[in-house]
Amino acid sequence: MRVSTRTAADGEAMCPYRLVLEHVTSRWGVLVLITLLDRPHRFSELRRAIGRVSEKMLTQTLQTLERDGLVHRDAKPVIPPRVDYSLTDLGREAAEQVRALANWTQERMGEVRKARELYDAARER
Amino acid sequence: MRVSTRTAADGEAMCPYRLVLEHVTSRWGVLVLITLLDRPHRFSELRRAIGRVSEKMLTQTLQTLERDGLVHRDAKPVIPPRVDYSLTDLGREAAEQVRALANWTQERMGEVRKARELYDAARER
Numbered sequence: 001m002r003v004s005t006r007t008a009a010d011g012e013a014m015c016p017y018r019l020v021l022e023h024v025t026s027r028w029g030v031l032v033l034i035t036l037l038d039r040p041h042r043f044s045e046l047r048r049a050i051g052r053v054s055e056k057m058l059t060q061t062l063q064t065l066e067r068d069g070l071v072h073r074d075a076k077p078v079i080p081p082r083v084d085y086s087l088t089d090l091g092r093e094a095a096e097q098v099r100a101l102a103n104w105t106q107e108r109m110g111e112v113r114k115a116r117e118l119y120d121a122a123r124e125r
Numbered sequence: 126m127r128v129s130t131r132t133a134a135d136g137e138a139m140c141p142y143r144l145v146l147e148h149v150t151s152r153w154g155v156l157v158l159i160t161l162l163d164r165p166h167r168f169s170e171l172r173r174a175i176g177r178v179s180e181k182m183l184t185q186t187l188q189t190l191e192r193d194g195l196v197h198r199d200a201k202p203v204i205p206p207r208v209d210y211s212l213t214d215l216g217r218e219a220a221e222q223v224r225a226l227a228n229w230t231q232e233r234m235g236e237v238r239k240a241r242e243l244y245d246a247a248r249e250r
Contacts, residue, residue, distance in 0.1 A: 017230045018152065020237055024230070025150035027143065069240025090236055097229060101222045105142045105149070111215055112145055115194025 023068055024094045028053055028061040030102055033087070033095035036071065040086035070094055148193055149219045153178055153186040155227055158212070158220035161196065165211035195219055 023029050031050045035041060041049065047058055062085060065071040070091030076082040087095055148154050156175045160166060166174065172183055187210060190196040195216030201207040212220055 016238075017227070017234050020230045020234065021150065021155065021227060022152075024226075025146065030146065067241050067244040068237050069244075090233060090240070093229065093233070097222070097226045101149075101226060102142070102146060104218065104222060105145045108215060108218070109142050109145065112193050113141075115215075116192050119192040119194075 020068055023064050024070070024098050025101075026061065028057055029065060030098055032058075032061055032065060032071070032085075033091065034099050034102065036085060036087045037092070037095045037099060040074075040084045043083055043085065046085060065091065145193055148189050149195070149223050150226075151186065153182055154190060155223055157183075157186055157190060157196070157210075158216065159224050159227065161210060161212045162217070162220045162224060165199075165209045168208055168210065171210060190216065 024033060028050065031053075032046065035046060035049045043058070043062075046062075047053060047055065050058065053061075062071060062073070066073050069088055072086050072088050072091075074084045074086065076084070149158060153175065156178075157171065160171060160174045168183070168187075171187075172178060172180065175183065178186075187196060187198070191198050194213055197211050197213050197216075199209045199211065201209070
């Protein structure tokens with residue numbers, strides 16, 4: 001395993017990649033990446049597609065992903081201003097893995113629910 | 126895309142799978158899953174392998190993963206008590222994807238760092 005327990009034991013050394021992992025698996029990060037896998041979106045389109053996300057949170061999420069080099073922000077010098085967000089090549093790689101993991105989680109929810117029922121029942125006895 | 130934006134728009138419907146995703150991508154969840162991919166571990170072995178995790182946090186992480194059906198807890202009726210933790214089949218599936226994502230993040234840290242430098246430099250001008 002390349003993510004060695006030795007690296008893990010060194011808390012500080014673990015941090016840089018850990019932060020990227022947190023960005024791409026954050027609540028809104030996941031949804032932004034998955035939505036942008038389809039096609040580039042304008043800010044307002046992204047907000048509609050994701051739903052329930054505040055303008056501030058979406059802005060922060062996009063800035064974080066842009067700073068990590070995963071999302072490209074393209075501000076067109078037109079009136080009214082138009083800003084398109086798309087995935088970089090790096091972002092596409094991340095997004096595909098995150099989507100696979102999210103899909104897996106959805107597909108396996110039935111098994112997870114069953115496991116939880118058994119776990120809770122065993123503790124109620 | 127199976128994780129549809131329609132599901133995402135419905136915040137409540139999104140929650141169940143979202144929670145599992147949070148469990149498997151949590152700081153200690155990731156490390157527990159990756160460590161158990163190698164082989165079953167006793168509690169004390171896990172704690173040493175992961176490092177810097179408090180007994181309480183590790184216990185909570187293991188309980189959450191056990192309740193989700195990802196980790197199997199095997200308490201042997203011996204003296205002194207011996208408890209082994211291993212991955213279930215479901216847990217192995219999750220762990221392999223999480224490890225792939227964690228490895229990808231580590232491999233791409235150089236590119237992420239470069240992107241951040243460019244991003245920060247552009248804003249200092």
